[in-house]
Amino acid sequence: GNSVTQMEGPVTLSEEAFLTINCTYTATGYPSLFWYVQYPGEGLQLLLKATKADDKGSNKGFEATYRKETTSFHLEKGSVQVSDSAVYFCALSSYGQNFVFGPGTRLSVLP
Amino acid sequence: DAGVTQSPTHLIKTRGQQVTLRCSPKSGHDTVSWYQQALGQGPQFIFQYYEEEERQRGNFPDRFSGHQFPNYSSELNVNALLLGDSALYLCASSAGFWVQETQYFGPGTRLLVL
Numbered sequence: 001g002n003s004v005t006q007m008e009g010p011v012t013l014s015e016e017a018f019l020t021i022n023c024t025y026t027a028t029g030y031p032s033l034f035w036y037v038q039y040p041g042e043g044l045q046l047l048l049k050a051t052k053a054d055d056k057g058s059n060k061g062f063e064a065t066y067r068k069e070t071t072s073f074h075l076e077k078g079s080v081q082v083s084d085s086a087v088y089f090c091a092l093s094s095y096g097q098n099f100v101f102g103p104g105t106r107l108s109v110l111p
Numbered sequence: 112d113a114g115v116t117q118s119p120t121h122l123i124k125t126r127g128q129q130v131t132l133r134c135s136p137k138s139g140h141d142t143v144s145w146y147q148q149a150l151g152q153g154p155q156f157i158f159q160y161y162e163e164e165e166r167q168r169g170n171f172p173d174r175f176s177g178h179q180f181p182n183y184s185s186e187l188n189v190n191a192l193l194l195g196d197s198a199l200y201l202c203a204s205s206a207g208f209w210v211q212e213t214q215y216f217g218p219g220t221r222l223l224v225l
Contacts, residue, residue: 042218042219043117043155043201043216043218043219044201044203044216045216046214049213056182089153089154093214097157098159098167098169099144099146099156100156101154101155103132103152103153104151104153106153
């Protein structure tokens with residue numbers, strides 16, 4: 001079945017540092033890939049998505065590129081802020097299948 | 112434009128009781144999915160409703176059941192509650208049954224079973 005693997009957290013960075021959160025997936029067919037963010041006490045918010053190979057999703061300074069050859073969708077941001085502290089979930093969806101989420105990576109950004 | 116709404120926000124029940132959680136989808140969306148998120152984990156898919164029928168189901172026992180109404184809103188029912196049912200229950204809506212459509216999540220209902 002489909003699955004998503006994310007790097008273990010927590011990740012702690014200083015403000016303005018570069019962020020990478022690794023995500024790899026296993027899926028049949030051609031899934032769509034997503035990053036969701038969850039702030040404390042809240043539901044999940046869509047951060048960005050990509051629907052086909054080599055697509056780059058971007059939003060609020062975050063980027064991720066759909067790499068079919070390495071089955072990866074790593075999340076990056078050039079300069080993190082304290083307000084980026086949250087839990088980040090990588091997810092995939094294949095046609096006719098439900099969403100599958102990774103376990104999440106907690107990010108803490110220190111001032 | 113209202114997003115996905117859920118009620119109640121918090122709930123405390125005791126073992127063996129039954130609970131009903133409610134969800135209203137984002138305007139224009141007709142498909143509702145339910146997820147269980149245990150503390151420190153990612154959401155786990157429970158089931159999905161479209162056209163008032165359960166279309167897909169995850170690995171959850173029959174104690175978990177649901178319903179979708181003609182206005183696309185949905186309920187999640189859990190019978191014979193166990194301590195392990197304590198979690199954040201998330202509702203997500205999307206446009207159309209094609210699951211690759213982006214899902215938008217509500218704030219969740221936090222259920223505590225004592």
